[in-house]
Amino acid sequence: MTDPRPNLSIDADRFWSTLMRSAEIGPGLSGGLRRLALSDSDKEMRDQFVAWCKELGCTVSVDAAGSIFARRAGREDDLPPVFVGSHLDTQAAGGRFDGILGVLSGLEILRTLNDNGITTRRPIEVVNWTNEEGARFAPPMAASCVFAGLQTIEWLHDLKDDDGIRFGDELERIGYLGDAPVGGRDLDSYFELHIEQDSLMEEKDKSVGVVTGGYASHALTCVFHGECAHTGPTEMKKRKNAMIGAAYFLAAVNDIGWDYEPVGRTSASRMQIWPNKFGILPEFTEVTVDMRHLDRNKTDEMVEKTRAALAEAGKKGNVEVEVTAEWTFGDEVFDPDCAALVRGAAEARGTSCMDIKSIAGHDAYYISRIAPTALVFSPCVDGITHNEAEDVKFEPTIEAVNVFFDAVVARADR
Ligand SMILES: [Zn+2]
Known part of the structure; x- marks a missing residue:
């Protein structure tokens, strides 16, 4: 040397x-x-x-x-x-x-x-x-x-x-x-x-x-597809509110982080909503979330739970969901x-x-x-x-x- x-x-x-x-x-x-x-x-x-x-x-x-x-x-x-x-x-x-x-x-x-x-x-x-x-x-x-x-x-x-x-x-x-x-x-x-x-x-x-x-870190960009409608006249059972689907999802992702703390952590850091106007149920929401753990197996586990939570949130929110991008490193x-x-x-x-x-x-x-x-x-x-x-x-x-x-x-x- x-x-x-x-x-x-x-x-x-x-x-x-x-x-x-x-x-x-x-x-x-x-x-x-x-x-x-x-x-x-x-x-x-x-x-x-x-x-x-x-x-x-x-x-x-x-x-x-x-x-x-x-x-x-x-x-x-x-x-x-x-x-x-x-x-x-x-x-x-x-x-x-x-x-x-x-x-x-x-x-x-x-x-x-x-x-x-x-x-x-x-x-x-x-x-x-x-x-x-x-x-x-x-x-x-x-x-x-x-x-x-x-x-x-x-x-x-x-x-x-x-x-x-x-x-x-x-x-x-x-x-x-x-x-x-x-x-x-x-x-x-x-x-x-x-x-x-x-x-x-x-x-x-x-x-x-x-x-x-x-x-070991893994991030997902997830999109929720709903349907624009007037907030007033639309009955609860007819709603396809993309923002609500995302809300169920983000809370679930946060809970997953709590299950792995203090080493593991999940984060929701970005959300885009369209049209994002008062009085209109949004038809589009995009969020980016990530999961991190020292142990790659644990990160993978968190990612699987996140995918399951996404499907669940889609059902509960009556909206379509998709993962549009993901990346991993660490x-x-x-x-x-x-x-x-x-x-x-x-x-x-x-x-x-x-x-x-x-x-x-x-x-x-x-x-x-x-x-x-x-x-x-x-x-x-x-x-x-x-x-x-x-x-x-x-x-x-x-x-x-x-x-x-x-x-x-x-x-x-x-
Ligand atoms: Zn830097």
Whole structure:
């Protein structure tokens, strides 16, 4: 194993001011960010990121999914690159660090290498994956999913937001419909640093979390088809109220979560109703629900119970039901060698470190299907995330980025 260069460190103040510059682009209402994928503010952030990368002399390419790759050449530039990245898009009322920390720490790694005149053996590419959040275009992690060959680019381009606007059209509008093919590339490895999005690390006072696996997660989009009718004259027995079918279903899904707590959990997080007007029984309702458990068998069990609850809710609500989309992730196994590099780097620096499971989804899950992958966590304050109040502390974050730097450089130099 190559010496993980414990003597080099990132420029903490520069890194922090880069994060704070990002925090100005697409501000939310209460101190966080609203930088939805393929919005004008996403474009502005992308332009800023590309400008920073070009200042460093990187070659920047954009693929047909809009993901951005900033490449710093290696001494043996034909070798497969080490990828480092995450996402710059946010939730509708999101934080300043979720995803952003990972992309900008990749940028800081390249800046630090430039400062010290170091060329790694393998090239390093910093990646911004498009639409990780899925907040505007469901599902989440959509571009990395295509990159990993699990979906087609046509599928991605045809995703629509709640206003019916097509992903592919928005990508073109903001100027990020690139010409690089999506995926099909030979990667040495992928490293992603992300805030923990829970409070375990903070409680244990650890600066680095090495993710060894994830909660097995399964999401379903379900549609309830009813019939529009006047709320007044329509007898109870004649009603086909799509919203009521969904209501029975959502309560049942929540009950399933209670049967598996505290490890298991079910969530209902999104509902669309049409026409959604007073005085009219709605004819269409679409909901998205998900089930998570550490044990894949338990998740599968919860999914089966959810399907049964869906059929039951359809009957009780006198409406037709269908599952229109589903996705699953979380049992992907991260690479033991990449994880060992992170642990070794933490030890060499005397930085506190722990193994941890991820409950949330990340691009690293999909990329782990095609390349050795490390997912690394840094702590966040009180576990608050997907919320504008999301925050991190300066010292443990900088410690985590330094450990991350060592691991990435060691891998790129091996
Ligand atoms: Zn994220």
